[in-house]
Amino acid sequence: MGWKRAKKRLVRHCAIMVAFLAQPHCLRAQSENSAPVHQLQNGQTVDLVNVSRLLQDLQAQVQALNGQVNQLKVQQEAAAAESAELRKELNAAKTQLVALAQPNSAMPAEINTAVSRPQNSLEDRVLNLEENQQLTDQKVAEQSQTKVESASKYRVRLSGMVLFNLYGNRGTVDNQDFPQIATAPGSLSSDGAFGGSLRQSQIGLEAFGPTVAGARTSAQVQFDFAGGFPETENGTSFGIMRLRTGTVRFDWDKTSIIGGQDTLFISPSSPTSIATLAIPAFSYSGNLWAWTPQLRVEHRFTMSDTSSLLLQGGILDSLSGDTPFSEYNRYPTWGESSGQPAYAARLSWTRSRNGQNLILGIGGYYGRQDWGFGRSIDGWAGTLDATVPLGARFEFSGQFYRGKAVGGIGGGIGQSVLWNGPLTNPETDLYGLNSMGGWAQLKYKATSKLQFNGAFGQDNPFAGDLRQFGGNQTYYLSPLSKNRSAMVNFLYQPKSDIVFSLEYRRLTTYTLDSNANAANIINMSVGYLF
Secondary structure (H helix, E strand, C coil), X not given: CHHHHHHHHHHHHHHHHHHHHHHHHHHHHHHHCCCCEEECCCCCEEEHHHHHHHHXXXXXXXXXXXXXXXXXXXXXXXXXXXXXXXXXXXXXXXXXXXXXXXXXXXXXXXXXXXXXXXXXXXXHHHHHHHHHHHHHHHHHHHHHCCCCCCCCCCCEEEEEEEEEEEEEEECCECCCCCCCCECCCCCCCCCEEEEEECCCCEEEEEEEEEEECCEEEEEEEEEECCCCCCCCCCHHHCCCCEEEEEEEEEECCCEEEEEEEECCCCCCCCCCCCCCCCCCCCECCCECCCCEEEEEEEEEEECCCCEEEEEEEEEEXXXXXXXXXXXXXXXCCCCHHHCCCEEEEEEEEEEEECCEEEEEEEEEEEEEEECCCCCEEEEEEEEEEEEEEECCCEEEEEEEEEEECCHHHCHHHHXXXXXXXXXXXXXXXXXXXXXXXXXXXXXXXXXXXXXEEEEEEEEEECHHHHHHCCCCCCCCCCCEEEEEEEEEEEEEEEECCEEEEEEEEEEEEEECCCCEEEEEEEEEEEEEEC
């Protein structure tokens, strides 16, 4: 050991120094007293009493040094033991981190307990320092941005997308820039069109408020420019701003209350497309949709570390799909005239695996419509939805519905009620139109920035119902018995704030007991997100 060699060298050096220092002391002592002396061969004399005293002092110093060396030895051994213990804790912490980084591995109970218990090891202190540094960096980056000023002290975030669509249509459609239905050519219509549009661009505001009764509060509102056209020259290029959604949320850990105008929560997903955002993709081709005022409650149940249940239920404004009677005054719709809201509920199960979610859901809807003279129609729908990962790169998703009198939420190709005479005649009978439909999509994620999508959807009102009442209804010149959409596209997002897309879609719409109308649409889109 190094400390032993140091001890020997120290004793040897001290003895040599004592021998040299003792000589002058002895000579001086000889002259001052008559103490015993020893005659050396070279004629010098040595005072033996003084030498003995000095040797005793040296021995005491050596003993003190020996005690200090022993104390250093004990401290060194304690430091080595502490270092070994810290290394052991560091290796255990690394094992925990590896286990946490692997979602497929089952976490042992003891590791789970160790993770949940506060630690004071070196690794924990390092992790805490890293987390604090990341939080500081995020705060600095957040403060470096230009903020939206709010009248309150709470944060407000501006977001949205500038979306430019170039389209080329072959065939006659109901709407040029985001068509949903193929129509028969008119006397003045052409067999094709080319144009561009920005009216699917969106602007959103999101506010984050205080905590109320333990709930985090927030609100959002979203607009686009697909609300129609002004009566002016080249008005087709000047889309009118339109309200899409606006909600206020109260979020607890497992429960949320949402009020406002929002999407139809029993139909939570749509095919992936930025060619049609003003109306969700495959609307009137099996995809139920509506932006409807509603009040709903959501509660989340944790089944395990990887699975959970979501229960949603609420009341909705009972929409019937009819157009407003006035441009300024608010008159009740046929659904609102019933004096009660529509009701909806959905139950979904989610399982997380390898960073992907498997989702299965089932939903239901009911709404009553009052068409005057005591004529009431009960509208209802049952829904199924699924999102299924197929490995790391593929994903299947789809929805299916079966319903009656659900034109107000996009079912029946927007057709809800049939009748066999004038509505103003109390003797006219009304009948809710039965329909069914759905859509399915296969997604291929080539890279984190590039994806390909292929989808097919169909909405099928019952032809027997249409024939029973002679096809009289309010939505189209001729009753529609089937509407199909087929789509392929790719989305490329080289940066988080810009996306490119090229899409081909084919629409095929069948009128009752007549030939089908078809249209082919090619859309190139460039979107900038902010």
